[in-house]
Amino acid sequence: METTRQLVKQGGHVVMACRRPNAGEEAAQSFTGLKGSHEVMKLDLADLQSVHDFVTNFLNKHDRLDGLDCNAGMVSHDRTPKYTKDGFEISWAASYFGHFLLTELLLDVLKQTPSSRIVIVSSVVHAGNPRNRPDVHLDDLHYKTRRYSNFAAYGEVKVASVLYAKELAERLKGTGVSAFSVHPGWARSNFGSGARFPMNLVLGLMGPISNLMGMTDSNEESAQTSLHCLLSDDAPKHSGAYFSQSSVIYRDPGTRDGGWPLESPNPNAKDLNKARKLVDISYGLVGLKPA
Numbered sequence: 001m002e003t004t005r006q007l008v009k010q011g012g013h014v015v016m017a018c019r020r021p022n023a024g025e026e027a028a029q030s031f032t033g034l035k036g037s038h039e040v041m042k043l044d045l046a047d048l049q050s051v052h053d054f055v056t057n058f059l060n061k062h063d064r065l066d067g068l069d070c071n072a073g074m075v076s077h078d079r080t081p082k083y084t085k086d087g088f089e090i091s092w093a094a095s096y097f098g099h100f101l102l103t104e105l106l107l108d109v110l111k112q113t114p115s116s117r118i119v120i121v122s123s124v125v126h127a128g129n130p131r132n133r134p135d136v137h138l139d140d141l142h143y144k145t146r147r148y149s150n151f152a153a154y155g156e157v158k159v160a161s162v163l164y165a166k167e168l169a170e171r172l173k174g175t176g177v178s179a180f181s182v183h184p185g186w187a188r189s190n191f192g193s194g195a196r197f198p199m200n201l202v203l204g205l206m207g208p209i210s211n212l213m214g215m216t217d218s219n220e221e222s223a224q225t226s227l228h229c230l231l232s233d234d235a236p237k238h239s240g241a242y243f244s245q246s247s248v249i250y251r252d253p254g255t256r257d258g259g260w261p262l263e264s265p266n267p268n269a270k271d272l273n274k275a276r277k278l279v280d281i282s283y284g285l286v287g288l289k290p291a
Contacts, residue, residue: 001027001219002219002220002222002223003069003071003184003223003226003227003230004016004028004031004038005030005031005034005223006220006223006227007036007227007230008031008034008035008036008037008038009034009035009036010035010036010231011035011036012036012066013036013037013038013039014036014037014038014039015038015039015040015041015058015062016028016038016039016040016041017041017042017043017054017102018040018041018042018043019042019043019044019045021040021041021042024040025040028040041054041057041058042054043102044098045072045093045094045095045097045098045099045102046084046088046090046093046094046098047084047085047086047098048086048097048098048101048286048287051098051101051102051105052101052105054102055102055105055106058106059109062109063109063112064109064112064113065106065109065110065113065116066113066115066116066117067116067117067118067119067230067231068102068103068106068110068116068117068118068119069119069121069226069230070099070102070103070118070119070120070121070161071119071121071184071226072094072095072098072099072121073094073095073121073123073154073158074090074091074094074095074154075091075150075151075153075154076089076090076091076150076153076154077150078090078150079148079150080148081142081143081148081153083142087142088142088285089141089142089143089153091150091153091154091157092141092142092153092156092157092160095154095157095158095161096157096160096161096164096282097282097285097286099120099161099164100164100279100282100286101286101288103118103120103168104283104286104288104291107172107177107291110177111172111175111176111177114176115176115178115236116176116177116178117177117178117179117180117229117230117235117236118165118168118177118178118179118180119179119180119181119182119226119229119230120161120162120164120165120179120180120181120182121161121181121182121183121184121226122158122159122161122162122165122181122182122183122242123154123155123158123161123183124183124244124247124249124250125151125154125155125158125249126155126158126159126161126162126183126264126266126269127249127250127251127252127255127264127265127266127269128155128251128266129251129252130251130252133266133267133268134152134155134156134158134159134266134268135156135159135268136156136159136160136163136268136274136278137156138274138277138278138281141281141285159266159268159269160278161181162181162242162264162266162269163269163271163274163275163278164181164275164278164279164282165179165180165181165240165242166181166240166270166272166275167272167275167276167278167279168240169239169240169241170240170272171291172239173239178235178236178239179239179240180229180235180238180239180240180241180242180243180261181241181242181243182225182226182229182242182243182244183225183242183243183244183245183247183258184222184223184225184226184245185221185222185224185225185245185246185247185258186222186245186247221245222245224245225243225244225245225258225260228243228260229243235260238261241261241262242261242262242263242264242269243259243260243261243262244258244259244260244261244262245258246258250265252265
């Protein structure tokens with residue numbers, strides 16, 4: 001929400017794609033008096049038909065798109081996989097496949113808008129640590145045969161987000177469209193609300209830990225990484241890169257301060273061949289033909 005507020009404050013028109021439009025309208029009341037404007041449209045990223053409906057409605061109203069900020073993220077609260085009606089594990093559905101379908105369906109309008117940007121929110125969690133690196137398991141994305149862990153699924157999805165941004169950047173060379181993955185920083189939100197122990201303990205401690213380490217958890221500062229990628233003149237020079245706020249969760253030397261951009265310490269998030277395979281699989285799973 002803070003990213004939207006800052007864009008509206010600077011005079012932009014922001015389409016707020018919300019699973020609960022009423023909640024979006026309520027939050028947008030704080031935009032009163034700001035220079036720009038907004039509109040709220042319904043979008044449930046865990047429902048492929050909702051994504052199609054949103055894109056149809058958007059294109060009926062708009063013929064340009066300067067920036068697409070794919071910022072949904074969730075951790076399943078269940079100890080066993082929960083599947084959407086489209087057959088996707090819920091974290092993958094809401095945090096990757098919905099973004100993938102949305103982005104692919106909007107590529108044409110992005111290409112016809114000069115210097116447009118795509119931001120895909122990942123997480124510091126994608127980095128893991130030297131002894132345990134999250135990876136994308138292309139042969140079983142939805143935990144049909146593997147042992148399930150909701151937090152491991154979240155980490156894998158965030159690796160997929162970094163890979164997708166890299167693949168997009170390569171595919172979109174010469175079109176004027178740039179793509180980035182970001183770790184936006186810790187913000188005050190209801191992310192993880194309702195999660196089971198021990199995840200709720202970890203999430204609950206992150207704010208106090210950040211404060212003790214002298215780090216802000218303000219929503220305004222946490223939005224700056226996404227805003228940099230959406231607005232700065234420098235960001236397009238690094239299309240495909242990972243941009244990160246600082247985080248106490250990083251475990252590799254030289255990463256804790258973040259970076260714009262930051263070289264991901266996870267080799268699994270830098271495998272362009274795997275990124276291409278992931279995208280090919282994703283086309284089939286969401287019912288699209290390769291571009």
